[in-house]
Structure formats: structure tokens, C-alpha cells
Amino acid sequence: MRTLHDRTFAELTPRQLYGILRLRAEVFVVEQEAAYLDPDGRDMEPTARQLWLEDDDGVVVATARVLDDGEARRIGRIATRADHRGNGLAAQLVDHFLTSAVAPWRLDAQAHLVAWYEGFGFEVDGPEYDDDGIPHVPMVRPR
Numbered sequence: 001m002r003t004l005h006d007r008t009f010a011e012l013t014p015r016q017l018y019g020i021l022r023l024r025a026e027v028f029v030v031e032q033e034a035a036y037l038d039p040d041g042r043d044m045e046p047t048a049r050q051l052w053l054e055d056d057d058g059v060v061v062a063t064a065r066v067l068d069d070g071e072a073r074r075i076g077r078i079a080t081r082a083d084h085r086g087n088g089l090a091a092q093l094v095d096h097f098l099t100s101a102v103a104p105w106r107l108d109a110q111a112h113l114v115a116w117y118e119g120f121g122f123e124v125d126g127p128e129y130d131d132d133g134i135p136h137v138p139m140v141r142p143r
Contacts, residue, residue: 002053002054002055002061002062002089003053003054004051004052004053004092004093004096005050005051005052005053005054006049006050006051006096006097006100007049007050008046008047008048008049008050009043009044009045009048009050010046012050015058016050016052016060019052019054019058019059019060020050020052020060020063021038021039022060023052023060023061023062023063023079023081024038024063024077024079025038026079026081027079027080027081027082028077028079031082032132032134033133034131034132034133034134035132036132038077042065042067043065045067045068047067047068048065048066048067048068049065049066049097050063050064050065051063051064051065051066051093051096051097052064052093053089053092053093055084060081061080061081061084061089062078062079062080062081062084062089062090062092062093063077063078063079063093064076064077064078064079064090064093064094064097065077066097066101069106071104072103072104072105072106072140073097073101073102073103073104073105073106074105074106074107075094075097075105075106075107076107076108078090078093078094094120095120098120098121098141103141103142103143104140104141104142104143105122105140105141106125106138106139106140106141107122107138107139108131108136108137108138108139109122109136109137109138109139110134110135110136111128111134111135111136111137112135114137114139117139120141121141121143122139122140122141123139123140123141123142124137124138124139125138125139125140126138
């Protein structure tokens with residue numbers, strides 16, 4: 001059984017924060033070879049939310065964050081452990097935050113995931129661009 005958590009930075013325990021940051025580093029920095037500074041300061045914003053799923057042993061197996069950009073909420077840092085992919089975990093996180101706050105929503109999707117995000121009602125909202133060697137596309141969900 002996986003437990004879904006939704007917390008602000010201030011509500012995180014050191015163990016939870018470590019698990020979230022470790023998974024993000026495993027996926028984005030190691031697996032996708034995108035060397036960038038993940039702790040960008042935005043996780044600590046008072047309105048930022050950290051979402052994650054843990055397995056029975058308390059290991060973070062999927063994570064995402066939601067930021068308040070003023071005119072819209074921004075979804076990002078969605079990551080799932082390689083050995084847990086294909087089980088709908090990222091979709092569970094996306095469903096959770098789409099139903100927990102008012103639209104509009106924005107995100108920067110890796111280009112190969114555009115169709116997946118379209119399944120949640122997102123629409124392409126600009127040209128493709130390169131981010132650390134990975135093609136991305138801005139998307140919006142107005143409703």
C-alpha cells in the first residue's frame with residue numbers, strides 16, 4: 001500500500017525531505033543526466049506544496065511539487081522511481097493536485113510526455129525549447 005502525502009516545506013521531516021530530494025536527484029540528475037541545481041529555493045516558499053507517495057517501508061517512490069505563481073499554479077519536479085513506473089503513481093499525484101486547488105495550472109512538460117499531460121486537460125502553450133539537453137513544451141490547463 002502506498003501513502004500519499006501533501007505538505008508544505010515547513011511541515012516536512014528531515015527524512016521526508018531527504019527522500020524527496022534523493023528521488024529527484026536519482027531521476028533528473030543521474031538517470032536523465034541533467035546536471036542542474038535542483039534545490040532552487042522555490043521548495044521553501046510558504047505556498048509551495050510537496051506531494052509524494054511512500055511504499056510500506058517509508059521509501060519515497062513518486063514525488064511532485066506545486067508552486068503558486070500568482071496567476072496560476074505550477075506543477076513540476078514530477079518523478080517516479082524506475083522500479084515503480086507504469087503503476088499510475090505520477091497520475092495519482094497529478095489527479096490529487098488538480099482536484100485540490102483552483103485552476104489555471106501550468107507546467108513545462110518533457111516533450112515526449114505532451115500526450116500524457118493532454119489526457120489531464122493540458123494544452124500546449126508555446127514553442128518547444130531545450131532545458132538541460134531535454135526538449136520541453138510549456139503547457140496550460142485553464143479549467
